[in-house]
Amino acid sequence: MRHIISLLMENEAGALSRVAGLFSARGYNIESLNVAPTEDPTMSRMTIVTSGSDEVIEQINKQLNKLVDVVSVMDLSDGDHIERELMLVKVHATGEAREELKRIADIFRGRIIDVSDKTYTIELTGSGSKLDSFLQAIDHSLILETVRTGASGIGRGDRILKL
Amino acid sequence: MELTGAEITIRCLQEEGVEYVFGYPGGAVLFIYDELFKQEQVKHVLVRHEQAAVHAADGYARSTDKVGVALVTSGPGVTNAVTGIATAYMDSIPLVVISGQVPTSYIGEDAFQEVDTVGITRPCVKHNFLVKDVRDIASTMKKAFYLAKSGRPGPVLVDIPKDVSQQKTEYSYPATVNIRSYTPQTHGDIGQIKRAAQLLLEAKRPMVYAGGGVVLSDASKQLTELVRLLGVPCTNTLMGLGGYPADDRQFVGMLGMHGTYEANLGMQNCDVLLAVGARFDDRVIGNVGHFNSVPRKIIHIDIDPASISKRVKVDVPIVGDVAHVLADLLSVLNSSKQKPDAAALKDWWKQIDEWRAANSLAYKNSSEVIKPQYVIEQLHKLTHGDAFVTSDVGQHQMWAAQYYGFNHPRRWINSGGLGTMGFGLPAAMGVQLAHPGAPVACVTGEGSIQMNIQELSTCKQYQLPIKIIALNNRYLGMVRQWQEFFHGNRYSHSYMDALPDFVKLAEAYGHVGILVEKPSDVEGALKEAFARKDELVFLDFRTDMTENVYPMVPGGKGLSEVILAEDL
Ligand SMILES: Cc1cc2nc3c(=O)[nH]c(=O)nc-3n(C[C@H](O)[C@H](O)[C@H](O)COP(=O)(O)OP(=O)(O)OC[C@H]3O[C@@H](n4cnc5c(N)ncnc54)[C@H](O)[C@@H]3O)c2cc1C
Ligand SMILES: Cc1ncc(C[n+]2csc(CCOP(=O)(O)OP(=O)(O)O)c2C)c(N)n1
Ligand SMILES: [Mg+2]
Numbered sequence: 171m172r173h174i175i176s177l178l179m180e181n182e183a184g185a186l187s188r189v190a191g192l193f194s195a196r197g198y199n200i201e202s203l204n205v206a207p208t209e210d211p212t213m214s215r216m217t218i219v220t221s222g223s224d225e226v227i228e229q230i231n232k233q234l235n236k237l238v239d240v241v242s243v244m245d246l247s248d249g250d251h252i253e254r255e256l257m258l259v260k261v262h263a264t265g266e267a268r269e270e271l272k273r274i275a276d277i278f279r280g281r282i283i284d285v286s287d288k289t290y291t292i293e294l295t296g297s298g299s300k301l302d303s304f305l306q307a308i309d310h311s312l313i314l315e316t317v318r319t320g321a322s323g324i325g326r327g328d329r330i331l332k333l
Numbered sequence: 334m335e336l337t338g339a340e341i342t343i344r345c346l347q348e349e350g351v352e353y354v355f356g357y358p359g360g361a362v363l364f365i366y367d368e369l370f371k372q373e374q375v376k377h378v379l380v381r382h383e384q385a386a387v388h389a390a391d392g393y394a395r396s397t398d399k400v401g402v403a404l405v406t407s408g409p410g411v412t413n414a415v416t417g418i419a420t421a422y423m424d425s426i427p428l429v430v431i432s433g434q435v436p437t438s439y440i441g442e443d444a445f446q447e448v449d450t451v452g453i454t455r456p457c458v459k460h461n462f463l464v465k466d467v468r469d470i471a472s473t474m475k476k477a478f479y480l481a482k483s484g485r486p487g488p489v490l491v492d493i494p495k496d497v498s499q500q501k502t503e504y505s506y507p508a509t510v511n512i513r514s515y516t517p518q519t520h521g522d523i524g525q526i527k528r529a530a531q532l533l534l535e536a537k538r539p540m541v542y543a544g545g546g547v548v549l550s551d552a553s554k555q556l557t558e559l560v561r562l563l564g565v566p567c568t569n570t571l572m573g574l575g576g577y578p579a580d581d582r583q584f585v586g587m588l589g590m591h592g593t594y595e596a597n598l599g600m601q602n603c604d605v606l607l608a609v610g611a612r613f614d615d616r617v618i619g620n621v622g623h624f625n626s627v628p629r630k631i632i633h634i635d636i637d638p639a640s641i642s643k644r645v646k647v648d649v650p651i652v653g654d655v656a657h658v659l660a661d662l663l664s665v666l667n668s669s670k671q672k673p674d675a676a677a678l679k680d681w682w683k684q685i686d687e688w689r690a691a692n693s694l695a696y697k698n699s700s701e702v703i704k705p706q707y708v709i710e711q712l713h714k715l716t717h718g719d720a721f722v723t724s725d726v727g728q729h730q731m732w733a734a735q736y737y738g739f740n741h742p743r744r745w746i747n748s749g750g751l752g753t754m755g756f757g758l759p760a761a762m763g764v765q766l767a768h769p770g771a772p773v774a775c776v777t778g779e780g781s782i783q784m785n786i787q788e789l790s791t792c793k794q795y796q797l798p799i800k801i802i803a804l805n806n807r808y809l810g811m812v813r814q815w816q817e818f819f820h821g822n823r824y825s826h827s828y829m830d831a832l833p834d835f836v837k838l839a840e841a842y843g844h845v846g847i848l849v850e851k852p853s854d855v856e857g858a859l860k861e862a863f864a865r866k867d868e869l870v871f872l873d874f875r876t877d878m879t880e881n882v883y884p885m886v887p888g889g890k891g892l893s894e895v896i897l898a899e900d901l
Contacts, residue, residue, distance in 0.1 A: 228642065
């Protein structure tokens with residue numbers, strides 16, 4: 171099963187490699203991983219999307235908690251949560267396709283954030299599947315590059331991950 | 334007053350009450366060695382190889398309840414130390430390893446003797462630090478000792494670049510340490526402890542399975558009290574030996590791959606299992622599917638939540654320190670009106686005694702050739718089961734574990750998790766330094782001893798009167814045994830050809846060597862060795878070349894699918 175795990179860790183050199191090393195050493199899957207500092211500059215927040223049996227997910231949570239640099243861990247999939255991912259897509263946009271791409275981007279509430287005479291760069295936010303659908307909706311041969319952040323997540327309402 | 338990073342490092346060791354540092358100098362640690370030279374409180378032991386420095390610190394830690402300390406230089410000093418660090422990590426041994434690093438401005442430039450120490454050691458330490466600012470040395474050292482010893486113990490490495498050891502800052506050693514992201518749980522949940530008590534009281538076929546966590550927690554007393562109160566059989570893992578007295582009737586011996594018949598069958602057939610500071614290792618449980626095919630309730634006490642339900646799903650997890658949890662469990666049991674089911678226990682013991690009657694450790698002694706088991710039995714007899722026994726890895730390790738009979742914790746010092754050949758002699762050095770005057774035996778094989786034989790020189794320099802009990806079967810015996818059982822008797826590269834004359838070798842290092850070839854000489858040789866109180870004696874016992882370790886549960890098999898000596 172797919173799980174989205176969120177964690178707070180010390181903003182220390184090497185903390186990221188401890189997490190990444192744990193996943194590779196123990197053979198856990200990583201679908202995506204992202205990390206950035208929080209409002210408290212001593213801490214970073216990381217979101218990991220992984221998959222595995224219940225036993226494996228339990229071990230992942232325990233092993234993450236065991237890392238000395240990890241402050242707290244929450245398996246967002248255990249309850250109500252929101253997931254968002256940001257994607258930047260650069261597409262070849264000339265002739266008829268130029269209009270069509272703009273139209274589809276609007277439908278997906280994407281924004282065109284950079285324009286040249288041959289290209290558009292479209293910014294899109296949403297769940298991973300929404301981003302997938304967008305990529306399917308446009309002519310594949312027009313895609314020049316895509317950049318995705320991987321999912322970030324947050325609990326709904328009172329579900330708060332704090333120190 | 335301002336002190337250099339090197340001075341601060343040594344001051345921190347003094348603050349921590351460190352008695353010995355095991356190490357080897359080099360460019361990156363020269364300032365630290367200079368400070369060692371200027372003081373007397375912390376004594377330095379110069380080993381002959383960095384792997385041995387870490388094993389010696391490890392042996393020191395295992396035989397006391399203190400943190401072992403090693404000091405190595407950058408680059409090859411560190412890479413040599415890695416096997417030692419990994420050995421300690423697998424067995425949860427508290428160490429602080431200090432390594433030198435190239436100056437900060439050189440890091441990343443492929444500088445002379447530069448390796449990514451923090452990167453290389455990351456998977457085999459509890460935690461590690463690269464100290465880039467001299468002002469952080471004291472707080473980092475404080476954290477290192479705290480992390481090494483608290484919670485589930487383990488090695489912690491502190492990497493100090495050369496320039497940082499030279500820079501100066503104001504020094505004060507922190508009185509307390511607080512790591513917000515690290516808060517090990519020492520006391521178990523009382524609700525869970527009550528559930529455990531209830532299960533144990535209702536059990537018809539209860540069993541206690543106790544491991545290294547009991548030794549690490551210094552909880553033998555509580556364990557013994559509990560086992561006696563419940564009247565249940567108790568088994569120890571290889572790492573737990575001595576955690577429960579071996580000469581007690583309720584002790585059914587070691588379990589696992591080379592465990593006794595009664596321990597393994599008890600484990601397989603019990604209806605309530607209390608696992609205490611043990612981690613359901615693959616050499617203990619064998620085939621998990623086979624183990625799970627029999628229903629039983631499992632209670633698991635461990636300080637590391639990640640050890641619980643890792644390989645075997647448990648019913649009552651209790652996270653906490655063994656000593657605390659057992660004390661709470663005892664008080665719950667003592668205040669309960671309910672008593673263990675005496676009738677059921679009687680039947681259970683009848684069954685256990687039937688398994689015990691198989692006498693799975695029996696071996697056929699010989700008057701022609703020295704049987705390794707006999708040597709260990711004689712060693713036990715002569716030392717009254719009270720010696721510190723370190724070991725290397727192989728058949729001799731298993732015979733020592735099976736036949737010595739440890740009645741006290743911290744007397745049996747061996748590498749279980751990593752299985753590191755070369756561990757025994759350096760570990761014995763640490764043990765002997767921690768316990769001057771106490772009998773220390775290193776049970777080894779002719780293969781293993783050659784992996785750190787250079788330490789005979791260290792033993793001479795520091796006058797360590799270790800007794801080396803080499804069970805010399807001229808084979809990498811454990812490998813040979815597997816080749817005999819599972820590889821059609823094809824003894825691929827397991828014969829130890831071109832062996833040195835160990836007697837002469839011992840003499841060359843300034844020690845005493847004795848060759849023992851006849852069973853009738855075993856007792857006398859051991860007596861002579863132990864009578865030489867101030868000398869290291871290397872006993873070269875020429876043992877039966879093809880003796881095997883029994884019983885054996887082959888890898889991947891279930892605990893009841895055991896090969897006994899008589900099966901063959
Ligand atoms: C050649 C060879 C053969 C072997 N054969 C066998 C065999 O037949 N039988 C056998 O048993 N082993 C055998 N081993 C050893 C085996 O590989 C494991 O090292 C061993 O079984 C692990 O022991 P343990 O479960 O007690 O765990 P340890 O490695 O000692 O781990 C201790 C556990 O206790 C926990 N703990 C630590 N401190 C505390 C505390 N204060 N409070 C609570 N919990 C704590 C830890 O978190 C950990 O889970 C063999 C090894 C070799 C090299
Ligand atoms: C460093 C290392 N290399 C290889 C092994 C694999 N191994 C395990 S036991 C063994 C044989 C040990 O031989 P010896 O020391 O003579 O002991 P014996 O089994 O003969 O008693 C070997 C090679 C190991 N455990 N450690
Ligand atoms: Mg041998």
